[in-house]
Amino acid sequence: MKSLFFSLALLCAMAVNAQKIQTVSFWVGGVCEMCEERIENTLDVKGVKVAEYSLENHKVTITYNTKKLNEAKLHELLNKAGHDTASSKASDDAYEKVHGCCKYRDPEVQKAHQHGEGDHHDHDDDHDDH
Numbered sequence: 001m002k003s004l005f006f007s008l009a010l011l012c013a014m015a016v017n018a019q020k021i022q023t024v025s026f027w028v029g030g031v032c033e034m035c036e037e038r039i040e041n042t043l044d045v046k047g048v049k050v051a052e053y054s055l056e057n058h059k060v061t062i063t064y065n066t067k068k069l070n071e072a073k074l075h076e077l078l079n080k081a082g083h084d085t086a087s088s089k090a091s092d093d094a095y096e097k098v099h100g101c102c103k104y105r106d107p108e109v110q111k112a113h114q115h116g117e118g119d120h121h122d123h124d125d126d127h128d129d130h
């Protein structure tokens, strides 16, 4: 009985060990809450534990299982959704599909989404409906 417990404990330890969880953070092009939502939904896949996009610094932080995904794959997913990342660009086709107010490559759009200093999140009133 004792040895059974021991092997079970060992198996558990091995299972935990086999799951390699890693957190990465990199730049992703995006300007508004819609981008944030799109980015986070895009990363809602098997193997990703947490994905969070910050509009403050345009960085996404992803905690994922390296057994199921690798970093290149994460970039690829984002590129497919139309977002450029620090290491690879979205195809023009994919980029064209993002909403007009999300054209983060356009300097005019970037400017329109700049809200001066501070990090208040109450800037919904100057957006059109989305």
Ligand SMILES: [Cu+2]
Pocket: 030, 031, 032, 033, 034, 035, 036, 099, 101, 102, 103
């Ligand atoms: Cu957007």
